Amino acid sequence: MSFINKKHSGFSLLEVLISLFIMVIGLLGMAQLQLISLQTGHGAYQRSQAAILAVELAERMRGNSDGVVGGSYRADSWDDWLSTPCAVDSDCSSAEDIAANDLFHWRSHVIAGLPGAIGSIHLVNGINVVRLQWTEQVLQDRSSSNSDDANNDGAELHEYSLPVIP
Template structure:
């Protein structure tokens, strides 16, 4: 009688198993990266939404200035733009309505740059009380499978 010994796995079977495992791990890493980028994009959209509504509420709080024909709340600012601080908080006599509008924009612009660095905003007035707030920013694009980026916009149209 000839006895046969079980030889176990061959080296080629081990290499194929490692290859399958490596491909699975790369797929999981790609899925995790796409998930993180999607979560970051959703966070930025949420911040843009909250800040756009904050801007509108600031206009409603100073509606006398917001409803002027040449409203100071109509702005176009890009990343790197600066605003002068009217410093209404330290004045003992208070601020005029136009200074308050400039303080609102200065404070809000600082909040926007802190929440969404590199963003820009355009606020336009359609007629007497119709405004459009557009916040723009750039985020990486995981769906393109490249190191490119894509410009995103959040638009809010309101009647004061």
């Protein structure tokens, strides 16, 4: 009895191709997880910067309670804080000058620490509220909990508010 020896050629190559395909899918998934992680970390950094900046102004306001009571810390526009009346911090003598100087320095810190952000201070029910707004880039396929905040370009508007009682 003679046996015919048949070779199974190409079967190993098919196993290797399937293994490579599975490995590539896994690597793409890991790359996407890394991207989401980086973006989430940057978003957390921006939120913590907003909190730090709001607390900074709150402390400045608590240090100048006469300026807060007099309404010197409120302005209609972010652009109202473009200049300071004091050449040096020690030149500020009145509560209004100190408030203008504080707002000028705070504005420059916000611009440096949270690019693209705008700040405002409003009186709500007798309490001054420091508010920061900024735009954060998000992944296109990430759904927003508030559809009004989601733009077509993948940006979400974020806001941080801090009530300040002098």
